[in-house]
Amino acid sequence: MEQEELIPHLFRTEYSKIVSVLCKRFGFDQSEIAEDIASDTFLTAAQTWPLNGIPQNPTAWLYNVAKNKAKNYLQRNSVFKNKITPGIKNSSTDLFESETEIDLSPQNISDSQLQMMFGICHPSISPEAQIGLSLRILCGFGIAEIADAFLANKETINKRLFRAKEILRGEKIKIEIPGPAEIDERLNTVLTTIYLLFSEGYYSTSQNQTIRKGLCFEAMRLCTMLIENDSTNKPAVNALFALMCFHSSRFEARIGKNGENILYDDQNTSLWNKDLISKGAFFLNAAAKGNQITKYHLEATIAYWSTQKEDTKEKWENVLQLYNRLLQIEYSPIAALNRTFALSKARGKQEAIVEAEKLKLEENHFYFVLLGELYREIDDEKSKQHFLKAISLAKTQPDRQSIQRKIDNFISK
């Protein structure tokens, strides 16, 4: 790898490991120090590698430098100097060493990252803050990248992260994996954050494709960490991972050459990633344990059906029943719309139109896209009116364009 690419690449993979270990060690009280030390380490690399050449083992070099900087910090820390060192002046240097030693072994790295995940994905801060902090600390994203992902500006993101850390400090949130009594509930918060992170990448209105794929990838990576740890490897986690595998299998097919959204029916299925689909099926099976059907199970199964392109009655009947159950667990406008679409495929448009008109999601442009689709070939004039209404409510240019293409298909008939 070229030197210009090496440091950013290592930053992405190693920053979060170093920060997690240091944050776990220093606590949220001194999380700024942890982040500074990690950033400093990369700064030092950026300054010395062009002069001295890339080290034989760049990762080990980074870890050593981080450890030394942390050690220096701990030793300079006045509490340590004034209160502890006099007491251990005469004891072996081993004790002194172990107090300031930073453990960057693979085990401690993965333990620390998992513990940080629970510390960050905590209900005391808002979901946006949880995602922002996760991206910063767990995924090594820069503030500019996070701002781009959220279509916000850097000051907003900085304030949000600062405020969130203050709250976590104030609430004295512990950086640890919760015990068996709490873990299911806390895991819910973590899964919600991962899910939102994935959705941000999958449905994002940001035009930056690299960021979008990065968000999906990071969400899947964090989920993998949960799967790899026995105490967090629960059925819902496997179901969420399966869901993400199925969705991301279509990533290449969803975006056209000019960044336009390619709708499902128009996608080139040879671009669907079969490995990811198999992986999803594997984890969906792994999720079929325990006595709870979570929304992730239902969504993952629906996503499975999306990987089967054929328009069979069986597919749509299954999808309809899955949405029936999903809506009982958790209502969302998108689920309601998708359910109605599945109904139209399984039972016919007339019945679906009746149900659709009860939904009354007047502010939602997708609602009018659905109505437009349902009225097509039944009442083309009404269909067009609905599509036009959808365009007026749509928020992005790609969305408006794809709806316009639907109208154009009528006019040319």
Next chain:
Amino acid sequence: MKQTMDWIGGIAAQNKFSGGNGLPFADAKVVWPKNVVTNGPFGEIKETIGGYIIVKAESVDEAVEFAKGCPVLQGEGNSVEVRKIAKGDGTH
């Protein structure tokens, strides 16, 4: 079963579903005064409840409209009873 799930799904899609359960006939008991217990689900009268659903409706009329969609009504002599849930706040 499918019809019932579709009916409930339709209510849930309108964000008006609040809970519900089928009530199987197996293992049902009826408890009478003086600690008398008989096999159920039959009470004094030959009617029995097959399930309940809790919906969020603006008025009893809206709830009645939901009830009209219930598949049990396809069976002769079946009915759906519509009741308010008392929340003790004077309104619900």
